[in-house]
Amino acid sequence: MNIAIALQGLATFSWLLVAGVIVLAVMRATRGRPLKGASSIVIVIIILALVLSTVSAGLVFIQPDERGVVISAVQEKGYRDQALQPGLRWVIPFAETVQLYSISRQTYTMSVASTEGDIVGDDSIRARTKDGQEVFIDASVIYAIDPTKVVLLHINWQDRFQDEVVRPLARGIMRDMASQYGVEEIVSTKRIELEENITHELELKFSENDLIMVDFVLRDIHFSEEYAAAVEQKQIAEQTALQAQFVVQQKKQEAEQARQVAQGQADSVVIQSKGAAEARLIQAEAETKALELISNILQNNPDLLTYQYITKLAPEIKVMLLPNNSPFVFPLPELTTP
Numbered sequence: 001m002n003i004a005i006a007l008q009g010l011a012t013f014s015w016l017l018v019a020g021v022i023v024l025a026v027m028r029a030t031r032g033r034p035l036k037g038a039s040s041i042v043i044v045i046i047i048l049a050l051v052l053s054t055v056s057a058g059l060v061f062i063q064p065d066e067r068g069v070v071i072s073a074v075q076e077k078g079y080r081d082q083a084l085q086p087g088l089r090w091v092i093p094f095a096e097t098v099q100l101y102s103i104s105r106q107t108y109t110m111s112v113a114s115t116e117g118d119i120v121g122d123d124s125i126r127a128r129t130k131d132g133q134e135v136f137i138d139a140s141v142i143y144a145i146d147p148t149k150v151v152l153l154h155i156n157w158q159d160r161f162q163d164e165v166v167r168p169l170a171r172g173i174m175r176d177m178a179s180q181y182g183v184e185e186i187v188s189t190k191r192i193e194l195e196e197n198i199t200h201e202l203e204l205k206f207s208e209n210d211l212i213m214v215d216f217v218l219r220d221i222h223f224s225e226e227y228a229a230a231v232e233q234k235q236i237a238e239q240t241a242l243q244a245q246f247v248v249q250q251k252k253q254e255a256e257q258a259r260q261v262a263q264g265q266a267d268s269v270v271i272q273s274k275g276a277a278e279a280r281l282i283q284a285e286a287e288t289k290a291l292e293l294i295s296n297i298l299q300n301n302p303d304l305l306t307y308q309y310i311t312k313l314a315p316e317i318k319v320m321l322l323p324n325n326s327p328f329v330f331p332l333p334e335l336t337t338p
Helices: 003-030 038-058 147-156 161-178 183-187 191-208 225-300 304-312
Strands: 059-062 066-072 087-090 096-102 106-110 125-128 134-145 211-223
Touching: 003 038, 003 059, 038 059, 059 066, 066 147, 096 147, 106 161, 125 161, 134 147, 134 161, 161 191, 161 211, 183 191, 183 211, 191 211
Parallel strands: none
Antiparallel strands: 059 087, 066 096, 106 134, 125 134, 134 211
């Protein structure tokens, strides 16, 4: 429970009680029945109310996510140099007041959608690229008050830092950075680089204004309707070109495949022809060698041819007639009597 708030409640109740006792005493006095000891009761309650009011005015409870800037009437500068840290703190009652600042992270969003941003309506950043194209950027800035510079923030900006520091710095830096890139670079190859450069620049500027840059989120980049239509037409043309290129490549592959099949068939025919020729050559060489061998045998055995002729005759032939002029006359073996 916040003790400071509880004491403030008791002090308020005490003053109400004083008022109630005074009203009651007056009413009884008008009826001729004065309240005995009313003055003493009122004085005691007033003293109690003054004590509670004084103590509650001097006690301040600082939440863990807060820092307190002390505005002091007793300090020459009008404020304390150090901010109050979390916990129950004491200030001089009625001479010092405390201005609380949250140091938790905050998000400021600028978007084309009317319900997404901190400002209702189209709050996107309108910028020009290096090549003169108009782009619209949606972004969010996550930041926090620097806990070590809360007093300086109060002196310089008070509670105006979001509208007068965060918003104008973010929008100006995003416009400056977008002007350093071409439109195609922003939406493709250089988008991450753009986001990193914006983050770095925001970190420097926020630090100079007693803030901490936590993160920058480049939510979306969109274009005018004319450029969007031109981009769409370009993409369609590129897709058509890629399709045509694919068809050409496919035809080349089919032609190469047909050429390889024809080459394979031609190679097969050549191989078969070579095989047949080599087989015929081998056969001819074998026949030649066989004839040479037969010739050599006949030269050494002239009767072998007659023998081979006789053995080829059918076994059932008993008589064979030969013409008178037949050159084939075989000498018959002579018959000898025992």
